[in-house]
Amino acid sequence: MTTSTITHAPLKSLPADMELVLKVIPMPADTNSNGDIFGGWVMAQVDLAGSVLPARYTAGRMATVAVNEFIFKQPVKVGDILSFYAAVTRVGRTSITVKVEVFAERIRQQGEYVKVTEATLTYVAIDDNGRPRALPAQE
Structure with a gap:
């Protein structure tokens, strides 16, 4: 069995159907033992970015x-200059x-993503006791 490297051609534009909710540049303190950015750091940033749009609904x-x-x-x-784009895919009762x-956007390849x-x-949405609560009615 052979392994192959997956290559992804750089994009020239970013999603037009999603909203830019966060931009951040990872620093050396955010690296793992391989010298790449630690996955847990990326996950934390995604959680922050993901919370921006729901905050408009939860009040x-x-x-x-x-x-x-x-x-x-x-x-x-x-x-790297990281751009986080988000879109709401489902709104339920809570x-x-x-x-x-x-x-x-790689530091040596500006304008490519x-x-x-x-x-x-x-x-x-949660109440003061940490229990789920209904989302406010949307206009």
Whole structure:
């Protein structure tokens, strides 16, 4: 059995059907033992980015209740400019599901983007006791 390297052609544009919710540059302190950015750091940033759109619906406290899917497609390097795009995919009675896609603009390839991560997360509106509550009516 042979292994092959998956190559992804750089993109020249970013998603027009999603909203830019976060931009960040990972630093050397965020690396793992291989010198790439630690996956847990990326996951934390995705959770922050994913919470931006649900906050508009919850009008109060919310919590991450599920990471439905998380795919690391390419390594993230120190100095990459990461752009986090999000879109709401489902609104329930108490919860909101969000798709997050992360694109890296490599420090030596400005103007070209590579999708490095994609994830789907679910957030739930909670009351002061941490129990699920209904989402406010949307206008």
